[in-house]
Structures are given as structure tokens and as C-alpha cells.
Amino acid sequence: MSLEIKTSIIEPRRQTYSHIAKRLGEDKPAARYQEATWDLQPTTNFHYRPTWDPQREIYDKSLTAIKMEDWYSFNDPRQLYYGAYTIARHKMMEAEENHFKFIDKTSMMDLVSGEWQQKVKEFLLPLRHFEWGANMNNCDCSDKSYGAAISQVALFAAMDRLGMAQIISRTGLVLDDSTGKSLDEAKLLWMEADMWQGVRRMTEDSFVLKDWFEMFTAQNFCMDGVVFPLFYDYFDKEGQEHGGSALSMLNEFMQDWGKDERRWMDHLLKVTAAESPENAALLSGWIKEWTDRAIEAFTPIARHVLGSKADEVMAEIRTEINKRAAKSGIEI
């Protein structure tokens, strides 16, 4: 039996904003994501040119070679707007926080072999700087991109990368008993160790890319397409053999985040490539170039951690990236 509470109904005069109704095709109730995203960005009648770059408008489609008829055609499959975003991330972080607490309470990190702890300091901790680079690139893309749909995703990603840099840093603090010594050493490796110079060079080169869509693809599809499986799947498995369960637990946030990012990136590339053969060709070129660079840059680190298995693993990762690209309609 259902109870029906009588309420006074006043017929609304319209269901949603006009620009939302236009995109929905009719005046019907809209999702929160839609109202919070569509047409939010100004598009015309800008009053002044940026004094820091007078060639461009404040919002300018020509800052990438990618051309879209409608910059709201790729909606986020996760439907993230600010509220949904913070709630989702807090949930992930709550689990992560429990892992940190559990590891602290049980002194579980002591079960990890000393040898592997040292490895972790060498491969995982310097990655916090790579994450910071990813923060910068996503922030830059959010700034230069066109339309609120992609710009907000890039801003969310930028903040996520800062968050992950901080999770990695906290892992360092667990390993060095909160002295911060491991973080200083990791920075030295990032700056000077041969093994890391390829990654640092690639990261710095990506900072100065002119085309933001290329930067977006290079960072979030190619570099991340290597980093997330390599560090959080393959290295993680390797760690299991050295009593690395504590570290596996701490990887959970990054593993979940990587999956979340893949959903959006694959969708973005699919829609963008389907728009025109020119777009598809641009994406194909960028993916080829930056996947090559990312594979090359991370190979020394893979070898350091995985030894003789490294080349095979890198080949598998490349195959997976190519497969994802092909699924999005992009031939490499």
C-alpha cells in the first residue's frame, strides 16, 4: 500500500532555462549536470583583448587545431558538476583515509621488505612531481579550453592531481616517519637521477605546448595511459611479492581514479574524432608522438622496478593504448 500525501500543485510555466531546453529539444526537466554546464561560458562580445596575449580573445576556439561544431557535444559520462564532483572524491578519499589509519594502527608498513621500501622511495615518491606537472597541464587546459563542459573536467582533474601528489607525499611520510627526508631525496632523484630525466624532460616539454587539446591528449591519454597501469597495476603486483600489501591499499585511490579518467578520456576522443577526419588525424598524430615519448621516458623506471620483464610490460601497455585509441575511432 502506498501513502499519498496531498500537496498543492502549481503548474510551472517552464521546466528549465531556454538554452537548456533548446539542447534537450523540448522544454522538459533537466539534469543538474546539464543546467550547471551547458552554455555557461560567455561566447561573444568580449570587451578587450588579453594584455598578456593580444592575439587571442578571452575565450577563443582557435587555441587548438581541433574544430568542433559544438563544444558541448562531449558531455561528461560521469555527469560531474561541482557538487557531484566533491561528493564523489570525498567518498574515494574517505576510503583512502581509512587505509592510512589502518596502516598506522597496525604498523603494517613494517611488513614491507626493506628492499621494496627503498624501491618505492625511488619509483613512487618522485612521481609526486609528475603529478604536479599533470596539475599544471590540466589547469592550463582548463584555462585555454573552450566551453564549460571540457573546462570543468580539466579543472577537476587538476585538483585531483594535486590530491594524488599529496597522497603520494603522505606515503613518503609513512615511510620516513614524518621527517620529510624521503620527499627531499625523491626530489633530488627527480631533478638529477638519470632514470628520471626522460620523464622530467617530457613533462617540461609538455608545459610549453601551444595547442591545449594536444596537451590534454598528451597528458591525460598518453602519459597517464602509461603511468596508471605501470605504477598502480604492474608495479603494484611486483610489490605483492615483497610484502607490499600496505602500499597496495594506498594505491586504491589512484587505481579508481585512473578508471574514472579512462571513461571520460575515451568518450572525449571518440566524440572528437567522429566530428571530422581532420580531428581524427590530429589526434592520431598526437597520440603516436606522445605515447612514444611516454613509453621511452618511463622505460628506465620500469626496468629499475621490473628488471627483465620491463620491455614486455611496456609493449603490453602500448598495445592497450593503441586498442583504446582504435576503439575511439583513431588509427595509430
Added chain:
Amino acid sequence: MAAKRKKKLGLKQRYSMLTRGLDWETSYQKMDDVFPYDNYEGIYIHDWEGWEDPFRLTMDAYWKFQSEKEKKLYAVIDSFAQNNGHLGITDARYVNAIKLFLTGVSPLEYQAARGFTHVGRQFRGVGPRVACQMQALDELRHVQTQVHSMSHYNKYFDGLHSAPHMHDNVWYLSVPKSFFDDARTAGPFEFLTSISFAFEYVLTNLLFVPFMSGAAFNGDMATVTFGFSAQSDEARHMTLGLEVIKFMLEQDERNVPIVQRWMDKWFWRGTRMLSLVAMMMDYMLPKRVMSWREAWDIYFTEAGGALFKDLERYGIKPPKYADIATKEAEHISHQAWHIFYNYTHAAAFHTWVPDKEELDWLSEKYPDTFDKYYRPRLEYLDKEEKAGRRFYNDTLPMLCQVCQIPMGFTDMDDPTTISFKVSEYKDDKYHTCSNGCKDIFDHEPMKYVQAWLPVHQIYQGNCGGSEMEDVLKWYKMNLGADNLDYNGSPDQKLWDEWQAHRTKV
């Protein structure tokens, strides 16, 4: 075996370890290529490490606090919609303040989000960058929650249906739009001075507080809940504003005159934009919070006075023309309302002549000016309307080249003479409404000659056609519903029906 004693880090130390060391001096690319925009404004920074983090939030804490606030806020927004919250407001005239907010202010929140994203990438110090990124995210929150909470009003009232289009095109909305375009096209340090300091720190109490208190006084639970929820974000933003100023002033004394000029400029530009808030406070709230004059005295003269006293030790003086702005507080709301009363047939909100009780309130709040200059005019307009001759001005006004407000403001010492100033640039004449705006123009004429002035654009035929009706349709206004006097509007008619229905037993 004794348990290992674990070290516990203090908040400052923890934040520093998790955040401050993340950046590095690039060597494969030049730092100046990675950060091309943070040194062309003439600001000298010797030590980015000298930046004091204004709020030491790590992302875990950010997600936690913000998600909790969001859950509460959306619960209220949902309940407001479910229970026909719009019926609980004092009077449908109040909704016109919401219309002005959604079309004039919410789009600025989006601009702020993008502006802070820009500077959040461009500063070479990690401290300011992280603070700016968090503010960018907060600003996105503000625009999205505003769009969501006002969505319910859009279902029942006119004038709220096309905010993005209107913000880009409609004449009076070029006032807030050009303000933010001006800030966004400035360098990163000027952007922070304009938005974080002049706007968020010095003037925010004159924008945010009146709107949110107005909402509370007028039964608008959705908006006031948003206001409370955003308060802690705003407190963070204000701290950032003060920190950036101190940082610039402490780094090099050559920064002082540049910062002073920005403060002068953005104070003036801010007060001009706030004339829209002034008229909202004095005229659009059926239940008034306080007069614009009172708000000015408390939030600018007193609070701002203390602030500038504090900055004196750096060699900073109160903003130029602060005395004029204080004089204007006696007049500006009345003059602005009168401009909109003239042109409300071309606006997406309604105007009206206040009723007798409201006029008496204004007389009481403005004893030196209201009865002398403004009440007789309003009473005359009321008489005309009642005689079937509601006055609408059919000519288009000239706009100030800088603030873009129609040139209807007067000389403050002579409130019957329109104030206007003239500058010449490359053989053309440019008009501004005040010495404050003229100074801004004269310092950067090459910037302000670019302004997209709505009236010029209409006359050049770029706004839908040559007839008023063509232009209004191009603005996407629903004629006879969004525009014209409140009396006789569909909003009024429906409101009266709902009220009649509510009182019936």
C-alpha cells in the same frame, strides 16, 4: 617489543611537506617560457617562498568540507522546490533582484572561475598557485549552485530564462561583463588586485551581504542558504586577497605605486558596478535590510578605513576618489533606479514607483537629498502612470566608455547637472562619466577604445535591427513579460492569483 612512537606533524608543517615542495626549477625548458605572463606588469618578486599560505587546505580536507556543505545545500534546494518555496517570499517584486543576480552576477562567478584557473597556472610560486586553483573551483561551485537554486524561480517567473545569452548581449549587463573582462585581460597580479583584493576584500560586503541579507529578509530560503554555505569560501577568498597585496608590497618597494594605481582603478570600477546593488537595496527589496548609504558607511567607510589604515605602513593611501564615492552614496541608488525606470521596456526585469510607505522610508534614510531631489520626481512619475502615461524613454543613452553605465549620473555637488568628461585618443573623442573613469581611460586608452559599447553597437546595426523591438528580440526577451513596469506584468498577475488562492479557506 615497544611500539614505535609516531611523529605527528603540525598543520603548517604538514601542508608545507605535502604541497610546497612539489614544484621545481625547470631546466629542459626555460622558466620564463613555462611562466610567460608573471613578469610583464612591472611587479618585482624576489622570493616566491615569501608567500604565506592564507589557508592551508590539502585536497582531502577540501573535498571533505566542501562535499558536506554541498549535501546540506542541495537538501535545502530540493525542499524549497518541493514545497513551492517561491510562495513564501515577501512579494513578487523581490524576484527582480534575483533576475539581476542571475543575469548580472552569476556569470561573473564563472568568469572568476576561469580567471583564477588562468592565474592558478601562471604564477611561478606553488603557494599562490594552489590558493588560486582552489578559489577557481570555489567560483565554479558558486555559479553552479546559483544556477541550481534559481532554477526553481525560472519555472515560475519571467526574465530568468536566458541568462548566458543576455549577459553576453544586453546593454546594462555590459556593465558587469566589461568589469570582469577588464580584470581577466589584465596581468595576473592586477587580476588578483582587482578581484581578490578590491572586489572580494574591500567591496564584497557591499555585494554579497546585501543580496544574501536581502534574501533572508524577503523569505528566499534557497538563496540565503546558498549565501550561508558560500560564506566560508568567501572568507578564504578574502584572506587570499589580503595576502597577495601584502606579498607584492613586501617584495619590493617599486611595487607600491603600481599596486596603488590598481587599487585606485579597481575601487572606482567596483563602486560603479555596485550602483546596481545600491538600487537593488533601496528599491527592489520589498522588505529592506538597510539603506545603501548605511551599508556604505559600515562596510566601506568604517571597515575599509581600518583596512587602509593597516596598509599605511607600506605607503598605501586610501583609494583616490573615495571621498567622491562617499558623497555618491547619497544619490547613486536613486539615479540608477531612475535610469532603469526610464529604460525598463528594454530590460529583463521590472521597475516601479515605490509605494508611499517605501517613499517615506527613503525620505527617512536620505534626509538631505531624497525629498529635495528624488521624491518629487518619483511622485510625478507615479501621477503620470496613474493617468495612463507610464513614461518610457525612447531614445538611447550615451554610455561611459569605461564603466558602460548610461551617462545619467550627476555632478555630486550639483545633483541637477549630468557629469561627463572627455578624453581624446588618436583624433577621436571618448566620453566618461566621472574623473574616476576618465583616469582609467587615460592611463590605458588602447584598452578602453576596444570596449563593445551596446548603444554604439545598436546604432551600427549589429544588434538585430534598427527598431527597438528587433533589438529586444535579439536579446531573447519575451516582450510584454520580461520587460516593462511591474504593474500589469504577468509576474504580478500570477503572484496575486497565488496569494488569493492561499488565503481562501
